[in-house]
Amino acid sequence: MTAEHAAVVQGEVVAKRRVDALLHGGWAAPQRGAGNCATSHDGAADDQHHAAGHPAERLARAERQRRRWATQVVVIDDLAQRACAERGLEPPAEVAPDRVLAVAETDVADLGSIVAAALAHSPAARLLLAELEGEQEVAEAAVRDYYDRNRDRFLTAEALRRGVDPFGRVSSEDFVPYEQARKGVARELRRAAGRRAFFGWLDRAKAGVVYAAGHEHPGDPAHPDHEHRH
Template sequence: MTEEYAAQVLGSTVPKARVDVLLKAVPARDRETRPEALARSERQRRRWATQIVVVDELARQACAQRGLRGAGLYPSAAPPNDGAAPEERPTTALPAERDVADLGSIVAVALAHSPAARTLLEQLEREQQIPEEAAYDYYDRNRDRFLTPAELTRGADPFHETSDLLPYAQVREGIILELRRAAGRRAFFDWLDRARADVVYAPGHEHPGDPSHPDHEHRH
């Protein structure tokens, strides 16, 4: 009998129905017409969707262990956002409307659909401690980002000694927030790499880049 789960995550099974929900919620980006190409595309899409659901399951378990609230995903067999169609969902699904395209398609979509993943990422960002020296070093190494408006207008060389910069005290908070955000993302990826090391996938739900299946590919 074929397994009714897509993956086993830390002793819990992830039903195939959760993968099906995500496949319906996220339209295919490939428009294949040839039967063999369409079949391959759909196999890869299922593997890709499984990865996203696994990220959500891992994040839910991590949030529960940390006692974080507000991290529940949509029910296992119901679409996200109480059944709203994709075009009806709020455009503020991502935390603070952050640009997450650089995180790769799996993590970006997981953050868009999983409150647990967003909650965990935000918590990891809050936990990061940025030393004052690191913040000032960033200010000093990125002078081009902190030229005064007048210097920008005249096209000044930001690394010339006489160039006027915005005072460090004025931009310090923004620098710390940016560094904390970057450190939080690194911590999120480190956590994810460790957390999914022991995930067991059912046949047909392996990672799309897994070289053990013949039509693997690794897309971001």
């Protein structure tokens, strides 16, 4: 691995210029909700942790972590492109490099900052996720079980206006019928299963990736800047 490489994926190098392009395109690691891809701040305790040291060193540390974070996003894009090629899928054209993309806070909370950013950045990652979601089969029993265990989510508008307690004295008329709710529940369960499949694929795909010094995962305890909070 040379000084121009950020990582090696399946024997092929990932150029540093791809990481630089992502950083210079206006990306900044989300500040909260890093989840499994921790680059987040953690309230007062985190502020106290970062207060130690010279301001210049704190800034340098943040920039090093930002580069590691961006490397993860680029590597996921590379892995997703390979996975799409193996499946005979052709991702749409990539977003113009000067376009600044936003990552929804809900996605950061649900997926972790790195995966959420990778899905926003990478057409291949989005296509792969959609493909995996489409492969999921949701059993009728699972849909019915979800409906029965989450009745509070299926109160009618009228019942909500009356302030009905879904776990108290209610009648069947207070709930959206199962037949009407079924399609939405199945879609939600399929989406969740697709995301689990995507994370499983990503864990396996990243197992053989080798990172250059300064491009490790931001939560890797092997480097002194690491931070991994939930």
